[in-house]
Structures are given as structure tokens and as C-alpha cells.
Amino acid sequence: MQYLWRRIGALLVTLIIACTITFAVFYIIPGDPALLMVGTEADPDVLVSLRRELGLDEPWHVQYWQWLKGIATGDLGNSIRLQRPVVELILERLPVTLGLAVLAMILTVLIGVPAGAYAAAHRGGVADYLTIFISQIGLAIPHFLLGILLLLLFSVRWQILPPGGFVPWSINPWQALLSLFLPALALASHRIALVTRITRATMLDALNKDYIRTGLSKGLPKQVIIYKHALKNSLIPVVTVASMHFAGLLAGSIVAEEVFALPGLGRLLLQAIGYRDLPLVQGVALFVALAVVLTSFGTDVLYLALDPRIRYE
Amino acid sequence: MAVVWREKQLAAEGREREHLWQFKPVKLKGGGLSIWLGALLVLPVLVLALASWMGLAPLPNAMDIRARLVPPSAAHWLGTDHFGRDVLGRIAYGSRVALQVGLGSTLLAALAGVALGAWAGYKGGWWDEVIMRMIDGLMAFPGILLAIMLVSVLGTGVSNTILAIGLANLPLFARITRGVFLAGRSALYVEAANALGAKHGHIIRRHILPNTIGPLVVQATITFSTAVLTEASLSYLGLGIQPPDASWGRMLKEAQPYMGKALWLVLAPGLAIFLVVTALNLLGDGLRDRLDPHTR
Numbered sequence: 001m002q003y004l005w006r007r008i009g010a011l012l013v014t015l016i017i018a019c020t021i022t023f024a025v026f027y028i029i030p031g032d033p034a035l036l037m038v039g040t041e042a043d044p045d046v047l048v049s050l051r052r053e054l055g056l057d058e059p060w061h062v063q064y065w066q067w068l069k070g071i072a073t074g075d076l077g078n079s080i081r082l083q084r085p086v087v088e089l090i091l092e093r094l095p096v097t098l099g100l101a102v103l104a105m106i107l108t109v110l111i112g113v114p115a116g117a118y119a120a121a122h123r124g125g126v127a128d129y130l131t132i133f134i135s136q137i138g139l140a141i142p143h144f145l146l147g148i149l150l151l152l153l154f155s156v157r158w159q160i161l162p163p164g165g166f167v168p169w170s171i172n173p174w175q176a177l178l179s180l181f182l183p184a185l186a187l188a189s190h191r192i193a194l195v196t197r198i199t200r201a202t203m204l205d206a207l208n209k210d211y212i213r214t215g216l217s218k219g220l221p222k223q224v225i226i227y228k229h230a231l232k233n234s235l236i237p238v239v240t241v242a243s244m245h246f247a248g249l250l251a252g253s254i255v256a257e258e259v260f261a262l263p264g265l266g267r268l269l270l271q272a273i274g275y276r277d278l279p280l281v282q283g284v285a286l287f288v289a290l291a292v293v294l295t296s297f298g299t300d301v302l303y304l305a306l307d308p309r310i311r312y313e
Numbered sequence: 314m315a316v317v318w319r320e321k322q323l324a325a326e327g328r329e330r331e332h333l334w335q336f337k338p339v340k341l342k343g344g345g346l347s348i349w350l351g352a353l354l355v356l357p358v359l360v361l362a363l364a365s366w367m368g369l370a371p372l373p374n375a376m377d378i379r380a381r382l383v384p385p386s387a388a389h390w391l392g393t394d395h396f397g398r399d400v401l402g403r404i405a406y407g408s409r410v411a412l413q414v415g416l417g418s419t420l421l422a423a424l425a426g427v428a429l430g431a432w433a434g435y436k437g438g439w440w441d442e443v444i445m446r447m448i449d450g451l452m453a454f455p456g457i458l459l460a461i462m463l464v465s466v467l468g469t470g471v472s473n474t475i476l477a478i479g480l481a482n483l484p485l486f487a488r489i490t491r492g493v494f495l496a497g498r499s500a501l502y503v504e505a506a507n508a509l510g511a512k513h514g515h516i517i518r519r520h521i522l523p524n525t526i527g528p529l530v531v532q533a534t535i536t537f538s539t540a541v542l543t544e545a546s547l548s549y550l551g552l553g554i555q556p557p558d559a560s561w562g563r564m565l566k567e568a569q570p571y572m573g574k575a576l577w578l579v580l581a582p583g584l585a586i587f588l589v590v591t592a593l594n595l596l597g598d599g600l601r602d603r604l605d606p607h608t609r
Binding site: 010013014017021025026136137139140141142144145148149151152156247248251252255258259269270273281285289290292293 | 579
């Protein structure tokens with residue numbers, strides 16, 4: 001219990017620091033954000049009104065306080081170009097990015113764990129070497145490159161899957177899933193390779209344990225031993241790694257969305273950068289960072305609940 | 314790994330090492346194969362970068378409207394793009410950019426990270442708390458996101474890309490260094506040096522810092538590969554190297570509309586990125602096997 005409280009304390013500090021960094025990057029580092037947004041040849045009146053709108057004529061500590069207060073009340077300001085609340089825009093795009101990340105996560109576990117377990121069970125065989133080889137490629141190929149190659153094969157050559165774009169979940173869930181399948185596969189490739197390798201390694205470890213020998217000596221079928229006893233015991237590290245990577249998937253979707261022309265958070269961010277819509281850039285960046293911090297906190301707590309042996313300090 | 318195992322086996326049998334290994338100038342310990350393979354794979358990229366730098370490669374930005382989207386041939390080894398620019402020349406220029414950004418940002422991340430981590434770990438207490446909380450906060454941002462944020466404020470181009478990627482990769486270096494320093498602070502040899510009257514600077518430089526070199530070299534290799542990937546991603550998004558200059562990521566972006574009819578436009582930069590990242594990953598794995606005491 002004490003550990004949990006300490007962890008919550010650390011979480012709060014990290015959250016505040018993440019908010020501070022987002023604030024600092026956009027407001028303290030170089031010169032005048034308003035000037036950056038409208039360009040040097042803008043009408044001085046426009047500049048003045050924009051500065052007032054952004055609260056730039058206040059001293060920095062007042063701005064900082066406003067920023068923190070806004071976050072606490074769920075207000076990230078307004079987009080300059082679209083003249084709408086940043087939070088509203090984020091929530092609008094979230095189903096795409098979240099869907100993409102969750103689907104990638106599912107693919108990671110569904111492909112990575114069985115592949116790793118199978119390779120470990122057939123150690124030294126052709127399947128094992130093939131798995132190692134493919135996962136080595138999966139680790140090195142950037143997901144946007146794999147995305148382009150997948151598009152080329154499935155959408156341009158064979159024309160089985162849509163060449164990018166997105167059908168909203170509310171209109172046709174099946175089409176939505178189809179349009180997310182290739183991006184998710186590309187995005188997950190690196191993690192699939194990683195999870196395959198980790199599962200293989202922990203399985204090999206588990207297969208050397210005493211309880212496996214006991215199982216063997218009392219005549220349990222080999223399949224039961226491998227896929228029930230060994231696999232179950234090697235899943236904890238896999239779960240941790242998988243949930244840790246959820247954060248990376250969120251960030252990776254920024255690039256994947258660009259490859260497949262998906263209207264998610266990443267595209268929102270890039271458009272905002274293109275239009276120098278700083279409040280929107282700031283808001284999206286902060287949102288992703290907070291999601292990352294909270295996911296890793298959730299993983300820690302989940303881990304604590306799953307494995308009673310872990311009692312920090 | 315196999316060699317380590319063999320050595321252990323020989324040692325267990327109480328025999329000397331085989332003659333073959335005794336004559337090697339560099340003892341092949343763990344990771345030998347990965348290191349050599351990694352170095353071999355990175356070589357073509359180094360050669361290309363050097364060729365581009367010395368002006369031996371085809372001009373990367375020279376357009377030839379009559380020779381647009383020409384497949385690989387004797388005149389254009391890797392074909393031309395939609396402006397009739399030579400793909401080999403652009404790939405070569407791109408390797409220069411990739412190496413420049415990789416090296417620059419890795420150095421930046423390592424220097425800043427080591428300084429912060431060493432200070433936090435050696436000083437401990439209040440300093441440690443403040444610096445490490447900041448680092449934790451930085452780590453909340455996935456590398457690519459932090460780099461995008463910084464570039465959107467700093468502006469694009471090679472030096473800003475280096476700065477952004479360098480800062481985004483600083484936290485891991487700080488963590489590693491701090492860990493070693495924290496352990497070193499209470500270690501017996503540091504206590505001994507202290508008792509003998511050695512100064513702080515001397516203890517940091519001569520006694521603790523050498524312990525960080527192994528893990529830091531491994532981390533630097535990994536960071537290099539991450540930096541190359543991040544630069545490619547940023548340039549793909551239009552936030553890194555700006556046109557008309559060539560970058561592998563930029564080339565992929567420009568190739569995408571033509572990929573149905575000009576496959577080489579996708580394959581050339583794609584393979585280049587893949588090659589460098591594979592090479593650096595192999596190098597990192599090999600160096601870890603050799604330098605990290607925990608995996609022996």
C-alpha cells in the first residue's frame with residue numbers, strides 16, 4: 001500500500017513536469033510565439049490581438065499558472081485556425097489513433113506470443129531459425145517503410161485492401177477495421193518482432209525449470225507442458241513489455257497515419273504544425289505525453305496486482 | 314557467444330586456449346560475429362557518404378526533365394526520380410545527412426546526458442531528485458514526439474534536427490551514468506580514494522567514469538540507429554531535411570505517389586535505411602555481449 005502511495009506521488013510530480021516541459025518548449029525557448037505564428041510581415045494589429053488572445057502579454061508565471069489550471073480543468077485552450085477548443089478536436093480524432101494503437105497491440109500479442117513459443121518449443125529447428133531471421137528484419141525495418149511496401153502489395157498490386165483513408169467507426173465498423181489493418185500491422189511490426197524474441201527467450205528459460213522436468217517425468221503430454229505450464233509462466237515479462245510499448249505505439253501512429261492518410265491525432269498534429277497553430281500543437285503533444293505517463297503507471301499497478309512477489313521496499 | 318562457450322568449456326577442462334585464438338590480435342570474445350557483420354554492413358554507407366562528400370557521386374539535385382523516372386541503367390545505376398534526378402547521387406547525399414545527424418545527435422545526447430547523470434549520481438540528495446525528476450518528465454515524451462515538438466519550434470534543417478533528436482535521446486544516457494555513479498559513490502574503491510585525499514574531480518574522472526564507458530558505448534550505438542530512424546521519420550513527415558536536399562525519409566515520401574510504376578524509388582532509400590539500422594543494431598548487440606558484464 002505504501003508503495004502505491006509513493007508511486008502515485010511520483011506520478012503527480014511527473015505529470016506536472018510533463019506539463020511544464022510542454023509549456024517551456026513553446027513559451028520560453030525562442031522569442032515570440034505570436035510572431036512565429038503569423039510571420040514577420042504580418043499586420044502589427046493582428047500581432048497585438050493574437051498576443052492578447054494567447055495571453056502572451058501576461059508575465060510568464062501568470063501564463064504558466066493559467067496553463068496548469070487549464071489542464072486541471074480539462075481546458076487546453078482554443079485552436080487558432082479552427083477556432084474550436086483543442087480538447088474537442090483531440091477527442092474527435094482519438095477513435096482513429098486509439099483504434100490503430102489497440103489493433104496494433106492485439107496483433108503484437110496474437111502474432112508475437114505464439115511465434116515465440118513455437119520457436120522455443122522447436123529450438124534449433126528450421127522454424128526457430130526462420131523466426132529469428134524474420135524478427136531480426138522486423139526489428140530493423142522502419143514501420144513507415146513497411147507501411148509503404150504493404151500498401152504497394154495489398155492496395156496497388158493485389159487491390160485487396162483500401163489504399164489508405166478511413167471510414168468512421170460509426171458508419172461501418174468492418175470497413176473501419178479493414179482500413180486500420182495494414183497500418184496496424186506496419187506499426188506493430190517492430191513490437192511483434194520484439195515480443196517474439198522475448199517470448200522465445202523466457203520460454204527457453206522456463207523450459208529448463210524443475211517443474212517442467214516434473215511434468216515430463218510424470219508423463220504429461222509434451223504439448224500440455226509447453227503450451228500450458230511453460231507459456232503461462234513466461235507471460236509476465238511479455239505482458240509488461242507489451243504494455244510498456246503501448247506508449248510507443250501512440251507516438252508511432254503519428255508517422256503511420258501520414259503513410260496511410262488516416263485522420264488521427266498524428267495528422268492533427270502535423271496540420272497544426274503546418275499552420276503554426278501553436279495551442280493545438282501544444283495540446284496534442286501534451287495529450288500524448290499524459291497518455292504515456294498514465295499508461296506506464298497503469299502497467300505498474302497492474303503488475304503489482306498480478307505478481308504478489310513484488311513488494312518494493 | 315559460441316566462442317565464449319568454447320572458452321568456458323576449455324577452461325573447465327583445464328586446457329589452454331586453442332592456438333587459433335592465441336594469434337588473433339583482438340581476442341574474439343562474445344559478440345565478435347555481430348560486431349564484424351555490423352561493421353561490414355555499415356561500410357557501403359560510409360563509402361557512399363565519402364563519395365558524396367568528395368564529389369565523386371552523381372549530383373543529387375541536378376534535374377534532367379528528359380530522363381524522368383528512368384529505371385536503373387548504366388547511366389543511372391539506381392534510376393532517376395520524377396524530376397529526373399539521379400537516385401544514386403541522392404542516396405549518397407542522404408547517407409551523408411544520415412551519418413551527420415546520427416553522429417551529431419548521439420554526441421549531443423551523450424555529452425549532455427553524461428554530464429547531468431554524473432552530477433545527479435555523484436551529488437545525490439536534492440540535486441539527484443531535481444535532475445532525475447526532469448529526466449523522468451522528458452522520458453514521458455516518446456522520442457519522436459519530443460523531436461517533432463522541438464523541430465516545430467526551432468525550425469527545420471540539419472542542425473535543428475540534430476538538436477531536437479539529441480535532446481530527445483539525452484534521458485537514457487543520464488539514467489545510465491547516474492546509475493553507475495550512484496553505485497560508485499558507495500563503492501569501496503571510491504571510499505579508499507577519498508581516504509587517500511583525492512579530489513572530487515579526480516575521483517569522478519579516474520575512478521568512476523571509466524565504469525560507465527561500456528554501457529555508454531552500447532547506448533551510443535543504439536542511439537545512433539534511433540537517430541537515423543528518427544531523422545528519416547521527421548524528413549518523411551516533412552519536418553526534417555528540407556527540399557531540394559536529399560534525405561532517405563524525404564525520398565520515400567516523394568517516391569510514394571510513383572511507387573506503382575517506379576519501385577526502385579522506394580526500394581533504394583528503404584534498403585539504405587534498413588541496412589544502416591540493421592548494421593547498428595548488430596553492432597550494438599555485439600558490443601553489449603562484449604562490454605556489458607551482466608550478460609557474460
